[in-house]
Amino acid sequence: MSQKVLVVEDDAPTANYILKGLREEGFTVDHASTGRDGLFLASDGTYDGIILDRMLPQIDGMAALGALRAAGIATPVLILSALGSVDERVDGLNSGADDYLTKPFAFAELLARVRLLLRKTGAGSPVATKLVVGDLQMDLLSRKVTRGGHTIDLQPREFRLLEFLLRHADQVVTRTMLLEAVWDYHFDPGTNVIDVHMSRLRRKLDLGAGTNLLHTVRGAGYRLSAAT
Amino acid sequence: MNRRIGRMLRSTTARLIVPMFLFQLVATGSVLLFVRAAGQRALEREQRNLVADLREDFLADYREGGLVGLRRAIDARVAPGGGEAPVLMLLGADGKRLAGNLRDWPPLVPANSDWTVLKLYRDAGVAPEEMALSARTLPQGARLLAGRAIEGDAQLRQGYEQGLVAALLLAIPLTLLISLVFARLISRRAGALADTARQVSEGALHARAPLDGSGDGFDLISVQINTMLERIERLVAELRVLTDGLAHDLASPLTRLRTKVEQLDAQAWNPDARAAVDAVTAEIDKLTSMLATAIQISRTEAGIGRDRFVSTDLSELAGGLADLYAPYAEERGFELVARRSGPVSAPVDRELIGQALSNLLENAIAYADGGSHIVLSVAQDFDQVTLAVADDGRGIAAADRGEALRRFGRLDPARQRPGSGLGLSLVEATARLHGGTIELADNFPGLVVRLRLPNVR
Numbered sequence: 001m002s003q004k005v006l007v008v009e010d011d012a013p014t015a016n017y018i019l020k021g022l023r024e025e026g027f028t029v030d031h032a033s034t035g036r037d038g039l040f041l042a043s044d045g046t047y048d049g050i051i052l053d054r055m056l057p058q059i060d061g062m063a064a065l066g067a068l069r070a071a072g073i074a075t076p077v078l079i080l081s082a083l084g085s086v087d088e089r090v091d092g093l094n095s096g097a098d099d100y101l102t103k104p105f106a107f108a109e110l111l112a113r114v115r116l117l118l119r120k121t122g123a124g125s126p127v128a129t130k131l132v133v134g135d136l137q138m139d140l141l142s143r144k145v146t147r148g149g150h151t152i153d154l155q156p157r158e159f160r161l162l163e164f165l166l167r168h169a170d171q172v173v174t175r176t177m178l179l180e181a182v183w184d185y186h187f188d189p190g191t192n193v194i195d196v197h198m199s200r201l202r203r204k205l206d207l208g209a210g211t212n213l214l215h216t217v218r219g220a221g222y223r224l225s226a227a228t
Numbered sequence: 229m230n231r232r233i234g235r236m237l238r239s240t241t242a243r244l245i246v247p248m249f250l251f252q253l254v255a256t257g258s259v260l261l262f263v264r265a266a267g268q269r270a271l272e273r274e275q276r277n278l279v280a281d282l283r284e285d286f287l288a289d290y291r292e293g294g295l296v297g298l299r300r301a302i303d304a305r306v307a308p309g310g311g312e313a314p315v316l317m318l319l320g321a322d323g324k325r326l327a328g329n330l331r332d333w334p335p336l337v338p339a340n341s342d343w344t345v346l347k348l349y350r351d352a353g354v355a356p357e358e359m360a361l362s363a364r365t366l367p368q369g370a371r372l373l374a375g376r377a378i379e380g381d382a383q384l385r386q387g388y389e390q391g392l393v394a395a396l397l398l399a400i401p402l403t404l405l406i407s408l409v410f411a412r413l414i415s416r417r418a419g420a421l422a423d424t425a426r427q428v429s430e431g432a433l434h435a436r437a438p439l440d441g442s443g444d445g446f447d448l449i450s451v452q453i454n455t456m457l458e459r460i461e462r463l464v465a466e467l468r469v470l471t472d473g474l475a476h477d478l479a480s481p482l483t484r485l486r487t488k489v490e491q492l493d494a495q496a497w498n499p500d501a502r503a504a505v506d507a508v509t510a511e512i513d514k515l516t517s518m519l520a521t522a523i524q525i526s527r528t529e530a531g532i533g534r535d536r537f538v539s540t541d542l543s544e545l546a547g548g549l550a551d552l553y554a555p556y557a558e559e560r561g562f563e564l565v566a567r568r569s570g571p572v573s574a575p576v577d578r579e580l581i582g583q584a585l586s587n588l589l590e591n592a593i594a595y596a597d598g599g600s601h602i603v604l605s606v607a608q609d610f611d612q613v614t615l616a617v618a619d620d621g622r623g624i625a626a627a628d629r630g631e632a633l634r635r636f637g638r639l640d641p642a643r644q645r646p647g648s649g650l651g652l653s654l655v656e657a658t659a660r661l662h663g664g665t666i667e668l669a670d671n672f673p674g675l676v677v678r679l680r681l682p683n684v685r
Contacts, residue, residue, distance in 0.1 A: 011480055017487040055476055082479030083472060085524045086579040087533040104483040104516050107490055157551055183552055187583035188517060190590045190651075196555040219493065219509070 003048040003118055004028045008038030008064070009080070010056050014103075018051065021107050022114070035059025045073045049118050051110070054081035054092070062095055069096040076117045080105065089186065108220030112172045119168075131166035134226030136205065136213055138166055147213075152204050157182070161201055165214070165224040174221035198222055240414070245407040252403045256395040264388040275360050275378050276343055282314050283362045283374040295326070295370055302327040314376050315350065315359050321369030330373065337373065339365045345378070417446040421453060430534055430663070433461045464530045471523045478519055486512050521650045528580065528657040537575040537662075542613060543568040545582055546606045553589045557602060560593050562619075567605040574613050574681055576662055581615070581679075584658040587651035588617035588677050596621025599674055612664075612683045618676035629668040655679065 005027045009015040015031055022029045030047075032038035035056035042050055042064075054061035065077055076098040081088070084102030092100045099113050131138040135148040143159065145152045154162065164181050165173060175194040179185050202214045215223045289301040295318075302316045306329040317328030325333075329351045337344045341363050347356040361375035420438050427435035436457060437450035489512065493505045527533065550566035557564035585604065592602045599621030607614045624632055633652050652666070655677070659666045664681035 011483070013484050014480075014487060017491070055472075082476045082483070084475065084479075084520050085471075085527050085532075086577060086583075087527065087536060090536060090579075102520070103479045104486040104512065107487070179552075183548055185548070185552070185579075185582055185586075187579050187586060188520070189552070189586050190517070191556065191593075193552055193556040196559055197552075200555055219490075219506075 002026050002028045004030070004046060005114065005118075006030050006032065006038065006041055006047045006050045008032045008035070008042075008050065008056065008061065009053045010034065011053075017107070018110065021111065025111060027114075033057075035061060035064045039064040039067055042068055042073065042075060043071065045075060047075050049114060050075055050077045051114065052077050052079050052097070054079060054083055062092065065096055078110075078113055078117055080110065086187075106174075106219065108172060108217065109174045109176065112174050112177060112221065115171055116168065116177065119171075131163065131169075133166055133169045133224055134211070134213055135209075136166075138163060147205060147209055154201075154204065158197070158201050158204070161197060162205075162224075165222065168224070170223065170225045170227070172217050172220050172223050177221070244410060244414075245403070248407055248410075249399070249403040252399045252406075253396065256399055257392060260388060260392050260395055264385075264391075267384060267388075271384060275376065279360050279362045279374065279376055280342065282376065283364060283372070286316070286372055286374055287364060290366060290372070295320075295366070295368065298366075298372070299327045314374060315348065315361065316375075317373040319371040319373075326370070328373070333371070333373065334361065337361050337363050339363055339371060421446070421450060424453065424457075428457055428460070429531075432535065433457070433464055433531070464532070467526065467530050468532065471526050475519070475523050479516075482512060482516055482519075486516075518650060521654055524580075524583075525650065525654050525657045528654070528661045531661060533577050533580065534661055537577055539573050540576050540578045540581070541571045541573050542576070542581065542615060543570065543572045543606045545578065546585065546604050546615065549582065549585050549589065550604050553586075553593070557589070557593050562593060562596070562600055562602050564589070564593075564602045564604065567603050568607075572606050572608045572613055574683060576681065577658075580658045580661065584655040584679060585615060585617065587655055588679075591651055591677075592617050592619040592621070592675070596674060598622055608683060610683065613681045615679040615681070616676055618671045618674060620671065620674040623670060623673060623675045624668060626670070632668060633666070652677075 005022055007015060007018050007022070007029060009018065009031070010033050012033070015033065019029050019031055030041055032041050036058040038050075038052065038056070038061075039059055041047075052061050052065060056064070059067075061079065061081070065079075068075070068077075077096065078099040078101060079092045079097045080101050080103060081092070082103045083092075089100045089102075099117055101110060101113055129140050131140065136145070137147075138145045140163070145154055145159070145162065160182050161178065164178065175192065178194050179189065198214065198216075202212075205214055206212045211226075213224055213226060215225060217223050286298055286301060290298040293300065299318060302318055306313055306316055306327075313329065315328075315330060317330040317333060318326040319333055320326050323333075330348065331351055334346055334348055336346060341361070344361045344363075346359055346361060348359050348361075349356050357377045359375045360378050361373060363371060363373045365371050424435050424437040436454045439447055439450050439454075441447065486509070489505055489508050493502065493509070496502045496505050546568055547566050550564055554564045589602065589604065592599075596602065596619035599619045601620050603616075603618045605614075605616045605618070607616070633656055634649075656666045659679050659681070662681045664679060667678045667680065669676050669678065
């Protein structure tokens with residue numbers, strides 16, 4: 001059964017683009033163009049995730065979110081807003097949103113974040129001690145990483161990068177997601193500092209191995225996967 | 229030390245205390261002088277009466293017993309000698325002394341007088357005494373002199389002098405006490421105003437000066453300040469609405485533009501077309517980033533976010549940033565190290581400080597031509613925390629440093645390269661938001677940018 005996502009967005013072209021994109025990715029998507037309609041649809045709590053604009057007619061996105069949380073509905077919410085300054089993002093996250101993405105956005109970024117959002121709430125991931133993708137293994141207890149039986153030496157930061165990629169194997173992981181998850185930085189580093197880290201990690205993982213595990217996804221980010 | 233005293237004297241409190249002290253002194257002194265003069269007058273009147281009574285007593289003796297009776301009476305009065313005894317003298321018609329305790333008739337005392345004050349020696353006196361004298365010529369030509377020592381007056385004067393000194397001595401602590409109470413009162417009200425100003429400058433725009441409804445000077449100032457604060461709060465709110473509106477109005481078409489380009493990208497199989505799409509996307513992202521930064525600067529300058537500071541280990545933040553940028557810096561030929569010692573906690577906006585340091589690192593990596601080292605350091609002394617990014621590149625001439633800080637300001641070598649000219653402006657706004665400063669200085673060689681934040685422990 002496909003996952004159900006509600007998109008609350010008043011700008012028609014943007015809404016259509018998101019709806020079309022999500023449907024192509026296999027989601028079941030509903031759309032509301034006002035805060036009131038969005039709140040009404042979300043109130044029954046059957047959605048797996050909500051993409052919520054902030055500046056909406058009738059009921060402001062933040063007010064709708066507040067009402068939703070006050071009603072005890074814990075559906076994960078990603079705020080998609082033109083309001084992107086630090087204080088506004090903090091406000092959004094403090095009032096019960098699970099993620100915050102600023103407009104304009106890349107669809108790949110939105111998609112990756114929606115996937116992350118939906119997985120976070122999925123059945124509560126079991127406590128794994130070993131993460132595996134293809135012939136790459138990470139032992140979380142001994143903090144050892146091997147590829148095809150050969151040990152790979154990693155710096156602590158590289159270890160955390162790889163751990164995040166392994167936990168989200170076969171998913172697209174964007175640069176900002178890595179920046180947030182591994183460094184806990186929520187600001188824009190201007191240059192693609194992440195790329196250098198990734199190319200170093202790739203060298204350690206894939207150099208000399210027959211197949212590449214760490215893939216660059218054009219216009220989006222990275223994906224760790226045994227499939228090409 | 230002298231400057232400190234000078235400053236103390238210039239303070240409003242001193243300006244109040246010194247005249248108040250002088251006023252107290254003059255007031256107390258005048259009252260004492262007046263009381264003294266009045267006392268003296270009363271004393272003189274009493275002395276006059278006493279002298280007149282004395283004279284009349286002996287004149288009565290004369291009327292009863294004639295010259296002989298008078299002589300006897302005088303002898304009886306002066307017999308014990310000195311002390312409290314009155315001054316008496318009886319001269320016969322021939323000018324010979326018949327009785328009394330004065331050696332000679334004082335020449336300055338007229339034959340018939342009620343009140344003459346002189347310094348005279350008594351018969352057995354060792355020192356001259358101040359005396360009030362009265363004289364009468366008797367019917368047969370004999371002359372009577374009666375008087376009293378009035379040393380009491382000298383005692384009185386001495387008493388008043390002591391009183392004056394005592395008043396002075398009392399005036400000092402009294403004035404100090406009153407001034408202190410007064411100064412405390414003023415300081416408290418001024419302090420309340422200063423406190424309000426501090427709260428507002430720290431971002432609590434809703435803070436208002438307290439009013440006590442008395443309508444005094446302080447109340448008037450408070451009312452005016454509150455009016456001003458209301459205006460500031462309204463302006464900031466307007467700025468918020470404006471920037472929010474701007475963000476929304478510009479972000480919507482940018483969002484549509486970006487989605488269109490993404491849709492285009494999905495259909496572009498020609499490598500040239502793809503490259504063009506990538507370039508357009510990059511420009512959109514750059515525009516987006518500049519817009520976001522400009523809005524962030526405006527909001528930061530308006531003090532928005534100051535109420536959100538949380539205690540953050542800046543040392544750890546700097547370490548993480550160095551770790552994030554080191555590989556990238558290395559690719560560009562720089563060795564990037566973080567220099568720090570132990571945790572340095574300060575209440576800050578972690579995102580903004582992180583963004584600011586990130587901007588400084590980006591700048592150093594992009595513009596420190598010829599350099600090979602970048603140091604990100606965190607240092608703490610008792611009143612401030614200094615975050616610094618130092619390089620050993622070509623640096624910025626002292627004359628150009630102001631331009632480097634200007635919004636959209638870009639120096640010649642930077643003009644040819646990507647960048648918005650907003651990076652340092654955001655750093656400066658961030659410094660200001662935290663009550664700190666930014667400083668560009670020579671690193672001999674290279675540039676060092678220091679972000680100083682007040683150290684709140």
